[in-house]
Amino acid sequence: AFASGRLCLPEGGADVLPELLAASLPAGTVHTGVRVTSVATNAVTTAEHGVIRCRAVLVATGARSAAELLPGLRVPDFHPVTVVHHTTDEPPATGGHLLLDSERGGPVAHTAVISAVDPSRAPAGRALVSSTVLGPDRAGVDDAVRRHLARLYGVSTARWETLAVHHTAEAVPAMRPPHDLRRPVRLLAGLYVCGDHRDTSTLQGALHSARRAAAAILGDLGTGRPMHTS
Structure with a gap:
């Protein structure tokens, strides 16, 4: 991208983009500084606020943190x-x-x-x-x-x-060969993961994996059927 285009940065710093996204959501939607201890397809357990029920969980972290919450997930070099x-x-x-x-x-x-x-x-x-x-x-x-x-x-x-x-x-x-450029982002109906460890190891790869995960979530939520039986 640098070879064919121009250098591009978010004006004001890297924090601006998530702040703009958060500002577009209803008040109280986003909580920061909350430590998650475990996730399931219908709940997130936190150290400070107990269990938060939900219809779907997307783990959008680095590879090591994702593997701590999702045992069995590959941790690359x-x-x-x-x-x-x-x-x-x-x-x-x-x-x-x-x-x-x-x-x-x-x-x-x-x-x-x-x-x-x-x-x-x-x-x-x-x-x-x-x-x-x-x-x-x-x-x-x-x-x-x-x-x-x-x-x-x-x-x-x-x-x-x-x-x-x-x-x-x-x-x-690390992207050692053979590198899977499209690692799964949908682990189960209701449980998803994204990050640069699911795509190319770049900011663009992280964003692309997030787009794939969002599409999977919307597809599951848009089926018209409950995602969980309990």
Whole structure:
């Protein structure tokens, strides 16, 4: 998608999309900060609010959390990822393009001036540069990233301020061959699962699996017959 299109980000941050979706629902529909301990086709058991009865359950989590709620679900291997955020008052002149290092001359897989795509992510006069590093966590990653970014952007990064370094050990499910691009999302009538572990290991894959799961739920709910006998 990056090769044939343009870099696209939700304006205001990743939280905006779920917040917009939640805002369109009746008040009290969405509950956050609730820990689910078990699921069934007609109920969700929570640590804080007891049992919540329902007509269908969709487990929309990462692979490991999904497997904890759905025993027997496959847990894939994962690719670890580190994201390093810098800010500067002298942004590189690359605009909103995603910059790749085809020669792999350093730890950075790709980088972009994110505030050039979404100006709301940095205050006036500052730029936000976000860079992705593949592989396990390593000591001194920020220094190595700075050196690599200086070569990639052709500017000095000595005065760049490090805002945050986020390492996620289970960031992306591995797609080792043969990879099933369409793992089932309907486990039983009334019990469904979606996520990047059910499709391609991308945000697009996660959204596509959610669309498949939603279609399965609507198909089951639209049969005109009760989904459960008790």
